[in-house]
Each structure stands twice: as C-alpha cells, then as structure tokens.
Amino acid sequence: MAKVPYVDKDECTSCNVCVDMVSGVFQMDEENKAEVYDPSGGSESEIQDAIDACPVLCIHWKE
Template identity: 45%
Template sequence: MPRIPYLDADACIGCETCTRICPKVFHMVSEHKAGIHNPCGDSEDKIEEAMDSCPVACITWQD
C-alpha cells in the first residue's frame, strides 16, 4: 500500500518548490498555498524529494 503525503496548509509559505519538483502530486491552490491534488500521482522517491526540499518542512507522510 503506498504511503500518502500530507501537506500542512497552515505552515505552507507558497514557495512552489513542491509543485516544481512533483507537479503530478502538488499544485498551488492560491497565490500563497500549495495543496495535494493527486496523492499517489508520482513515486514515493519523487514525493520524498519534494518533502526534503520544502524550506518549512510542511510535507510529511500521513500516519
């Protein structure tokens, strides 16, 4: 069963890093907030890359 990413929208600063690295999973929902539109849209490795690149560490794996 694939792991599901979680994005803390309150902590998101809208830097767009995750959307550039993994656009199949992340998208901008407003000018200053990212969101998840397809949680299983890319490999776990690609999602991990977006997580590791997030400057505020607001993307984690859902429990």
C-alpha cells in the first residue's frame, strides 16, 4: 500500500505552503488548518517535498 500522509492540525500555522505545493493532496479545512483530502493526489516525492517544506514540520507519514 502507498504511504499516506497526515497533518498534525494542532501544530499547523495555516501558512498554506503544502496546499500551494501539492494541491491534489492537501487542502485547508473550515478552520483554516491543512488536511489531507486525497492521499493519492500527488506522488510520494511531491508529498515528501511538502513535508520537508512545512515550516513547523507538522506533516507526517502514517506508520
């Protein structure tokens, strides 16, 4: 099975970087926190780039 990312919303600062980078996977929820709405909407390397770019490092892979 492909790796699935998730956002630790308590840490998210609503900076929008992940949504800008991989809009097929991440979106902002009604509270302006990032969330994963389609884990298959981007490649693993695209998602990893967003994980690395998040300023508070609150995007993780589910184990």
